[in-house]
Amino acid sequence: MKFTEGMWCLREGVRIEWMSNIERLRTENETVHLLLNKLQKHRGDTLNSPTVSAQVTSPQEGIIGVKLVHWAGQVDNGPHYKLNTTSGHTSITHDKTANKLNYTSGPLALDVNTAANELDFVFRSPTGKKLTGHSWRSIGYVADQRTEKHRYEDGIYAEKQGYMLAELDLGVGEKVYGLGERFGPFVKNGQTVDMWNEDGGTSSELAYKNIPFYMSSKGYGVFVNHPGKISLEVQSERTTRVNISVPGEEIEYFIVYGDSPKDVLRRYTTLTGRPGLVPSWSYNLWLTTSFTTNYDEQTVTGFLDGFRDRDIPLGVFHFDCFWMKSYQWCDFQFDEEMFPDAIGYLKRLKERGLRISVWINPYVGQASPLFEEGKKNGYFIKRTDGSVWQWDFWQAGMAVVDFTNPAACTWYSSHLERLMEMGVDSFKTDFAERIPVKGIKYHDNADPERMHNYYALLYNRIVYETLNNRVGPNQGLLFARSTAPGGQAYPVHWGGDCESTFEAMAESLRGGLSLMLCGYIFWASDIGGFEGTPPPALYKRWVQFGLLSSHSRLHGSSSFRVPWIYGEDCSAVLRDCVKRKILLTPYILAEALRGHRDGTPLMRALFLEFPADLNTYAIDTQYMFGPNLLVAPVFSEDGEITFYVPKTEEEGAGKWVSWFDHSKSYEGGQWYTETHDFDTMPILVRPGSVTVTNPKLKAPEDDALEGIQLLVNGTLPTGTTVEVVNPGQTGEVLKTLRLTSGSDGKTVEVEGHDVEVVYIGQ
Template identity: 85%
Template sequence: MKFTEGMWCLQEGIRIDWMSNVERLSIQDESVHLLLNKAQRNRGDTLNSATVSAQITSPLEGIVGVKLVHWAGQVDRGPHYELHTSKGHTKISHDKNENKLSYASGPLHLGVNAAPNELDFVFSSPSGKKLTGHSWRSIGYVGDQRADKYRFEDGIYAERQGYMLAELDLGVGEKVYGLGERFGPLVKNGQTVDIWNEDGGTSSELAYKNIPFYISSKGYGVFVNHPGKVSLEVQSERTTRVNISVPGEEIEYFIVYGATPKEILKRYTYLTGKPGLVPSWSYNLWLTTSFTTNYDEETVTGFLDGFRDRDIPLGVFHFDCFWMKSYQWCDFEFDSDMFPDAGGYMQRLKDRGLRISVWINPYVGQASPLFEEGKTNGYFIKRTDGSVWQWDFWQAGMAIIDFTNPAACAWYRRHLERLMEMGVDSFKTDFAERIPVKGVTYHDGSDPTRMHNYYALLYNKEVFETLNARVGHNQGLLFARSSAPGGQKYPVHWGGDCESTFEAMAESLRGGLSLMLSGYIFWASDIGGFEGTPPPALYKRWVQFGLLSSHSRLHGSSSFRVPWIYGEDCSAVLRDCVRRKIALMPYILLEALRGHASGTPLMRPLFLEFPDDLSTYTIDTQYLFGSNLLIAPVFSEDGEVTFYVPRSADDERGKWVSWFDHSKSYESGRWYTETHDFDTMPILIRPGSVTPRNPALKAPQDDALTGIELLVNGQLSGETVLDIVDPGQTDQVLKTLRVRHAADGKMIEAEGHSVKIVHIGL
């Protein structure tokens, strides 16, 4: 939110009390407490003005938090994000003569200038280089008389809307990334970003997954620990700052240090939660009924027969909304008119070797048989007068499950368990963005505004933990649309409603990469686009891209996404892409296990992998799939694609090599323009890398070791250690392979298992 008109003037109706002085300072255990006030010329300046209490803490090594409080008398009704903390990693010193405070957490240092009227915060790296901080007029309390509660006739008692404002410095050339799944440019400089979940599709500034965490190219991240609405002006109000404001009386942020972007993500996910793992079968191709299409058992069976007859591997079938009767979402009952033998049909699908997913949301329409039960037992969010909150936007008379009520959670869980007993393996947890904030109450008394974004966490957590309680740890998964900080613990997430255009395909990739810089490691998009019907060229290009995402789902709105509708050549492209992904399962499972431990996503922007190559920092049309494969999707009907090959320390070990033609190599640090038919695209193998694959696999969950081979590009630097992950338990390792050059320096040998080695790029 903008409060100023340029450097010198405030917007009409705005007052800001700027903090310029440290009135007093105390050290307590591992925290520092400061009382901040305006510039002090004499003792009279302590009167009739605001103060801000600042507390400096460190929840984990390499992370420093600053909490700024104006009025401390507010009622804290929650909710709060769950953060992991530890002790014993801070060093604090106070030089009273110089009025300097030093606060260190591992490699991260905060210096505070406590000299009279010289308030200054400087966060710095181990080398002493400034990362960010608070310079002149950058901590303030804002009073806004333009708010509804301001009444001029109340005189000196007139209430303004209050905001806490923290402005963090940006350096020359510094770039900002992340803030959740945002579909605009990957670099956020110049943008205004509101952290507020909305159902806005993929073609606007609104987002389903708003995460108040950003990464700077300068070597740090910022997490704003506030579940309500957080507004960020990223070089869009002050061109030298990120201005962060929240309504209310306090704000808390954490600076997360990292020598590399990967290290920042590792620390951030240690703070907010390590990303969850998913079962191997989920990496197979998913097919849905699409949204508003007409379908019944005969329709679904025809689709499945079509995949079987064309030898296209298919692992999961998803029933979207209309598996339930219209107006009854959600009643968790198959529409008996369309599926008269739902239990029997589930078994027939299982007999085909398929996993089953069904669409749900946290809403109950008034026509649902469950509405009266939920109303009687108090399972829904209520209005302040005690009635059920309802509206007609989406489902007629719909109510919203109150997941702060343990009884409502147990009730919801029983319906999910009943479906799992029928054979359902996963749930698409759609919606949870349209959560009201005015005139409503929660069972536990939570602040409705703070619950708006947080609600998605409660919803996805409830469903995810219900699944895992039945199938085992790391064996359940969702297909979720909305999220909030910590939501990476409950995978998988998909990109929401995109159009069937090349531009929407590109914006979907940007959204995915942005989310991957926000602590998430898995992501998918609606292959072919959701709204509209894709032309065959777009369908095939999105298939290529979608099958090189962590998860791959064919889904549309009013038209089906089975390939032969668009031409049998589309079936051939889909078959090849699915087979390639299945063959890559040893590599994908390895990269997922590493991401679970480190927060490094499967799909990653180039700068995350190559931070020393400055040319990578603005690229958002290509990505690394894992650490070894460079992917450049084709966003044009004629097949022309321009892509960049990054520089790295690996260059001395060889050149990047084409996945499709191992005789074709690429120089690092160069741009290339190529034209590809639909049987290829730019997939480049990193020099000095070892990529495990298994062409013998028929499905992701099959035996990982029989038929495994190692694709080695160029010369290796020492020994490469590869964990072959158990497809039956994706957090376990079957074998550890050690790959190195033999004594002659040319041949490659592997220890730990008999394996075929394919050595390219010589």
């Protein structure tokens, strides 16, 4: 939110009390307590003006937090994000002569200028280089009288809306990324970004997944620990700062240091939670009924027969919302008119080797048989007068399940368990953005505004835990649209409602890459686009992109996404792309496990993998699929594409090589323009890399070791190892392959296992 008009003037009705001085300080264990006030010329300046209490802490090594509080007497009913904390990694020194306080957590340091009226915070790297900080007029309390509750006739008691304001410095050329799944420009500089989950599609500034964490190109991240609405002016109000404001009386942020972008993510997910794992079968192709299409058992069976007859592997079938009767979402009952023998039909689908997913949401329409039960037992969010909160937007008379009520969670979970008994394997947890904030009351009295974004965590958690309680750890998964910090523990997330255009395909990629710079390692998009019907060229190009995403789902709104509708050449493209992803299963499973351990996503922005190559920091139309495969989706009907090949740090490793034509090589640090038919696209294999594949696999869940193949490009570093993950338990390593150079200095030998090695490049 903007409060100023340029550097010198405030907007009408706004007053900012800037903190300029440290009145006093004390240390307590590993915490520094500071009392901040305005510029102090004489003792009278302590009167009739606010103070801000600051606490400096370190929840994890390499992370320093600053909490700023104006008034401490507010009622705190939560909720709060769960943070993982440790102690014993800090040091504090205060040189009173030099007027300098130094707070250190591992490699990260904070210097505070304690001289009178010289308030200054500087966060520094291990080399002493400034990362960010608070310079002149950057910590303040805002009083805004432009509010309904402000009445001039109240005089000195007239209320104002308060905001805590923290402005963090930006350096020359510094770029900012992340802030959740945002579909606008990948580089966030110049943007105003509000953390507020909304159902806005993929072509607007609104976002389903708002994560108040951004990553800087200077080697640090910033996490704002507040579940309510946060506004960030990223070089859009002050051109040298990120201005962060929160309505209310306090704000807390954490600076997360890393010696590389991956290291920043490692520390951030140490703090907020490691990403969860998913079962291997989820990497199969998913097919849905689409949203508003008409379908019954005969329609679905025809689709499945079509995939079988065309030799297109299919692993998961998803029933979207009209598997239930209209107006009754959610009652968790198959529409008996369309599916008179639902239990029998799901069994028949299982006999085809398919997994089953069904659409759900956290709402209950008034026509649902569950509405009266939920009303009677207090399972819904209520108005302050005790009545059920309802509206007609989406479902007539819709109520919202109150997941702060343990009994409501048990009730909701029981219906999921009943569906799982029928054969359902996964749930698409749609919506959870349209959560009311005014005139309502939660079971646990949680603050409604702080619950708006947080609600998605509760929703996804209850569904994810219900699944895992039945099938075991890392064996359940969601297909979720909304989330909040920490939601990476409940995968998978998809990009929401996109249009059927090349532009929407590109914005979807930007959104996914932004989300995956916030601790999320899995992501998917609606292949072909959701709104509209894709032309064949777009369908095929999105298939190529979608089958090189962590998860791959064909889904639309009012039209089906089975390929032969768009032409049999589309079936051929889909078949080739699905089979390529399946043979990459060992590579995908290993990289997913790596992400579970350290927060590195499967799909990576180029700078995350190549931080030393400055050309990579602005690129948002390409990505790395794991560490070894450069993917450049084609965003044009004629197949022309210009893409960048990064510089690698592996000296003498060789050149990048085309996945499709091993005789074709590419120099790092160069741009290339090519034209591709629909049977190829730019997929490049990194020099000095070994990629584990298995051409014998028919499905991701098959035997990982039988038929394993190593794709080696160039000279491998000494001591290279490769992990083969168990498809039946994706958190378990079956075998670690140790690779050594052959006697000729070029070939590779694998210790203790008979593995086919395919050499490409020089």
